[in-house]
Amino acid sequence: MPTVSFKNDTGSEVTVNLFGATVTSWKHEGEEFLFCSKQAVFDDKKAIRGGIPIVFPQFGPWDLGPQHGFARIKMWKQTSEAHHGDNGAVSMDFALEDDDETRKMWNKQFKLVYTVTLMQNTLETALTVHNTGDTEFDFTTLLHTYMRVEDIYQTSLHGLEGCTFSDKVNGGEHVEDRASIIINQNYDRVYVNVDGPVNICQDIQTLGTLRIERNNLPDVVVWNPWQEKAKAMADLADSEYVEMLCVEAGAVSSPVVLKSGEQKTFSQRLIICRGQQVTL
Ligand SMILES: O=P(O)(O)OC[C@H]1O[C@H](O)[C@H](O)[C@@H](O)[C@@H]1O
Numbered sequence: 001m002p003t004v005s006f007k008n009d010t011g012s013e014v015t016v017n018l019f020g021a022t023v024t025s026w027k028h029e030g031e032e033f034l035f036c037s038k039q040a041v042f043d044d045k046k047a048i049r050g051g052i053p054i055v056f057p058q059f060g061p062w063d064l065g066p067q068h069g070f071a072r073i074k075m076w077k078q079t080s081e082a083h084h085g086d087n088g089a090v091s092m093d094f095a096l097e098d099d100d101e102t103r104k105m106w107n108k109q110f111k112l113v114y115t116v117t118l119m120q121n122t123l124e125t126a127l128t129v130h131n132t133g134d135t136e137f138d139f140t141t142l143l144h145t146y147m148r149v150e151d152i153y154q155t156s157l158h159g160l161e162g163c164t165f166s167d168k169v170n171g172g173e174h175v176e177d178r179a180s181i182i183i184n185q186n187y188d189r190v191y192v193n194v195d196g197p198v199n200i201c202q203d204i205q206t207l208g209t210l211r212i213e214r215n216n217l218p219d220v221v222v223w224n225p226w227q228e229k230a231k232a233m234a235d236l237a238d239s240e241y242v243e244m245l246c247v248e249a250g251a252v253s254s255p256v257v258l259k260s261g262e263q264k265t266f267s268q269r270l271i272i273c274r275g276q277q278v279t280l
Contacts, residue, residue, distance in 0.1 A: 001042050003235045006082040019053070021094040021114045024051035028272055030078045031206065033123075035148040035244035041235045043099045047072040049235040050146045050244075052125060054114065057106055057139030059221075063103035068144070071096060071112060081115075091117040095192065095248040097132070106166035109133030121274075126215075126267035131184060131258040138257045142250030143268050147200055150207055152242045157181040159198035165191040183245060186226040192253045194220045199273075200247060202239040208269065208274030217249035 015025040036050030049181040056071035078091040088113040168188040223246040230241040
């Protein structure tokens with residue numbers, strides 16, 4: 001499948017697969033920060049198991065089409081070459097518009113513009129949804145980011161304390177009472193209206209702390225299928241659950257409404273804080 005890569009001047013490189021406009025790799029100084037399964041399927045049909053699949057127009061199961069919508073399983077267009085912005089930033093743009101196939105599932109006219117930007121120590125991904133039709137529509141969306149971790153047992157998540165979450169594994173709504181979360185089981189929780197950044201901290205210092213900042217993506221889904229579910233997934237190797245953690249910035253707890261002609265941008269910044277003092 002067609003992929004495109006670009007670099008900046010501070011040792012970062014990103015690769016985007018036009019299938020789903022899925023960012024599949026983000027390297028900084030030779031170190032890979034995103035997880036992509038060894039068993040990921042690149043067949044033009046199934047969403048890529050890793051990187052940053054784009055969820056649109058529906059997070060989760062969908063009556064009108066496939067789970068997590070169609071954006072991650074459509075072929076996108078690359079609409080620009082790598083272009084240079086302020087402070088050494090390098091960006092590339094991708095687009096997806098409604099077609100016969102999308103209208104059969106979701107009869108709306110839209111344009112998605114996705115801008116992937118490398119900045120110093122930072123990857124920004126920004127999805128702009130345009131309503132190009134003449135009626136209002138609503139949707140949910142999410143950047144389904146698979147972070148690479150060296151060892152899930154030595155990884156903790158910070159920034160969710162006090163947030164309400166729904167637990168998709170055990171059911172129910174709860175309030176997170178932990179400042180530091182260690183994932184050690186099948187974990188699938190939707191944290192709602194999370195203020196401020198979320199930090200992924202690794203005791204092993206190669207990857208260090210990674211900070212996720214979000215714009216118009218109020219919710220954070222945390223997912224790791226753990227051992228048993230991983231074994232049942234054909235596109236994830238049995239032991240790979242220890243090498244990944246999905247921290248997904250989304251607008252999923254209440255649908256976003258766009259009127260005819262309106263547009264809205266949803267973005268995240270993944271910031272490498274290695275070697276820096278991090279306030280959790
Ligand atoms: O297997 P997929 O369709 O890619 O979904 C992978 C996962 O995505 C999100 O994290 C959901 O909260 C999970 O419930 C789901 O299992």
